[in-house]
Amino acid sequence: MNDVAKPVQSWKVTLPCTRAEAEALDGDIAAFTMMEQPPVLMTSEATPDDEDAWRLDAYFEGKPSVAAIKLLKTLVPSASRAKPIVEALPDEDWVTLSQQGLEPVTAGRFHVRNIATDPELPDHINLLIEAGRAFGTGQHETTAGCLAMLDRMRRVGMRFAHVADIGTGTGLLAFAALNLWPRAHAIASDIDAVAVEISADNARANGVALGDGPGRLALVTAAGGNHPALIGRAPYDLLIANILAGPLIELAPTLCALVEDGGTIVLAGLLNEQADAVIAAYRTQGMRLAERSDRGEWPTLRLRKRPSIGWKRPRRINAAARGEAPGFGSI
Template identity: 70%
Template sequence: MSADPAAAESWKLTLPCTREEAEALSDDIGLLAMLDNPPALMTSEVEPDDPLQWRLDAYFEGKPGKETIALVRTLVPSAAAATPILEQLPAEDWVTLSQQGLEPVAAGRFYVRNMASDPEQAGFRNYLITAGQAFGTGQHETTSGCLRMLDRARRLGHRFGNIVDIGTGTGILAFAAMHLWPRAYAIASDIDPVSVEVTEKNARVNAVPLGNGGGQLALVTAAGAHHPAIIGRAPYDLIIANILAGPLIDLAPSLCALLEDGGTLILAGLLDTQADRVVAAYRRQGMRLADRIDNSNQHGQWPTLRLRKRPTIGRQRPVRVATQVTGETPGFGSW
């Protein structure tokens, strides 16, 4: 029996929204979740650092009806008076296609390809991170900036033995940290279970050992740092968090509680105009800014920050993560 032609069609519905509405969509898609075929939702900035100028793209298999379009509208109340844009697309995986054909990236000692047909480069640690459903193929400035910052930390002689990557995306930053400090214990988490599956696949493709021992990468699905496996391994001497400015600020108390005195924190996913607020949030937790790399593209500047936790003066007590610090910040995704 032949397939229904309408079922093979891909349609995109576009509406304006605010950043607050966009962030809320990561946690709750309302009644759309009850549909047999829920749409894939993607949000993006229209004007950099303008919280009112965001956009929602909803991708459907088959043309959505008036009732379904009305459900999408309920997710973005600010667009009540806006005319939705509905267009038919070829039946493709648009998240994957948006990453295909990107040029390989050299960042520090790392060379990241997203197509197997691209040749490896001598003198680099090569990684193949194929296009897929998680962010972090290395091409975005936040990811390449973190790779450069990790490389710089190693060149400066830093040594780490207990590492966590919060919001791992494709796993590339955790992989890079393990290459630089191969005996370290490492764990990577993401709020999106698909990202955790992608990271596991990428680990096998790139010969990154998985497991709970030294030199192995453990994987968990978690909102922020709220997971027994993450808390149980604390304190960490290196924490990597490449997410968004808002969640980074919200996570400041819990991330710093997981970090040992003198430990290092690498933050990214923020714009230049947001850096002061992020740094201020971590200074209130006893951190100091130790290094910064600025990365630019057509949408603005994306700084990568390296902070150090100030040592406690006097006798150091055993570290315990406070029970009231959950480390949850719903509604964020990884870069």
């Protein structure tokens, strides 16, 4: 008997919406952030000669529940009486297909393209992160917020020599850091081995050298920050973590222990209403909030380690805490 599990069937739910509703759906939606596999939402014009007639397509891994469809309808009130079109999709890489129409993202001096045929932007750092299996194409507000924060840090003269990107996803934020501080030693990690593989491919596509040494990026499959490869390179003067609020809080002792006296941590992946809890967790570990920048409902936090804390090996919040993050790379 063949015991190999069949791949999960992908489904699409389509609803009509207005242009205003479509524009309000830019980025990921807070209502779905707690789902293990949140849907990918795409909007497009439904009728070329009617600028207010738009459509919402939601792509799910597995057949969407009645509750998920009801939640989806709350995002587009004009479709409250509309019957959703629910259909199973053929076995294709639907995440890539759904993202092929994404526009390039410009944040600070960075211009991130998702399609190789899109033109580069003059006088910008152009990066190519093609849509695919890992998070972090630049489309999400948290990733764009981190890019803008890193650019702003460079513009005010901040310098870094040892950089870590925890939960790297596609490698984008690590690439950005190396473009800003090209002599830095950098390492990027993700719990997902596929994400690490994709990051390596993206590094080669963007001319980022892999390996050890200044100006090179090391890649490692690691859960959180409590891993020999990450600890062995510590302490870091810049650590980036674009994951989710829960893992950020769980990892606070581990990540702060990896940062040198006076070092900087950039955090993202949290919602406005989660910011106070995240800040409190890092303040307990000797960090102070130096800057906060909001993009919609997604804040990006820059924290600095107080000189009185100094370097120490990672410690955990409690006996049950494993110093690990779930399978989330850069959003």
